[in-house]
Amino acid sequence: MAEALIQILIVIFSVLLLGGIIWTLIRRNPRRLSQRQLAAIDGISEVKRLSVRPFMFWLERFFISRESLWFDQDFIYVFSGQKLAARYKFEQILTLEATKIRINHARIWRIRFAGGASELERGGANKPEQDGVSEYKFVPAASIFEPSFKEFLQILREKNREAIKTESRFWETV
Known part of the structure; x- marks a missing residue:
């Protein structure tokens, strides 16, 4: 009886875990902005994803x-949930560099913006600020099917070449 109960609990746990993983991967990485988010940036429709959220058991x-x-x-948009938290110009990037941390074989990148660079109020954003510098760590949206990180790097090279501290590797620029 106890063995059957353990097997049932294992099946339930596996289904919940698999469902959580699928929900996290699909729900947390939308391909497009919602209508509410597009309205916050004045309806610009040519916005591309720069960061994704990998899954590592939360x-x-x-x-x-x-x-x-x-x-x-022209801009980099930072969304906190459905709310536009900040908007920066490419010229306001201080550094773009890769960290030594990886999640599921994806490198984590750090981007730092000059202080006071955001054109929006900083009320609800969860980001560390030191001497007016805003910093975000992200996993780039870089894959064969979505080459937006490559496009981001090309725009950054044109507008602010000295901000790039780490060159991307082959798979991040495919």
């Missing part, structure tokens, strides 16, 4: 920022 929040990063030709 421990990834200790290594990467909770905000999601998106970009277009």
Whole structure:
């Protein structure tokens, strides 16, 4: 009887874990911004995803920022949930560098913006600020099917080449 109960609990736990993983991967990494988010950035429709949220049994929040990063030709948008938390120009990037931390074989990148660079109020954003510098850690949206990190690097090279401290590797620029 006890063995049957343990097997049932293992099956229930496995189903919940697998469902949580699938929900996290699909729900947390949308391909497009919602209508509410697009309205916050004045309806610009050519916005591309810069960051993704990898799955590491909900421990990834200790290594990467909770905000999601998106970009277009002129700005980098930082969303905290459905709310636009900050908007930065490419010229306001101080550094873009890779860290030594990896989650599921994906490198974590750090981007730092100059202080006072955000055109929005900083009320609800969960980001560390030191001497007016905003910093975000993210896993880039870099894959064969979504080459937006490569496009981001090209725009950054054109507008602010000295901000790039670490060159990307082959799989991050495919």
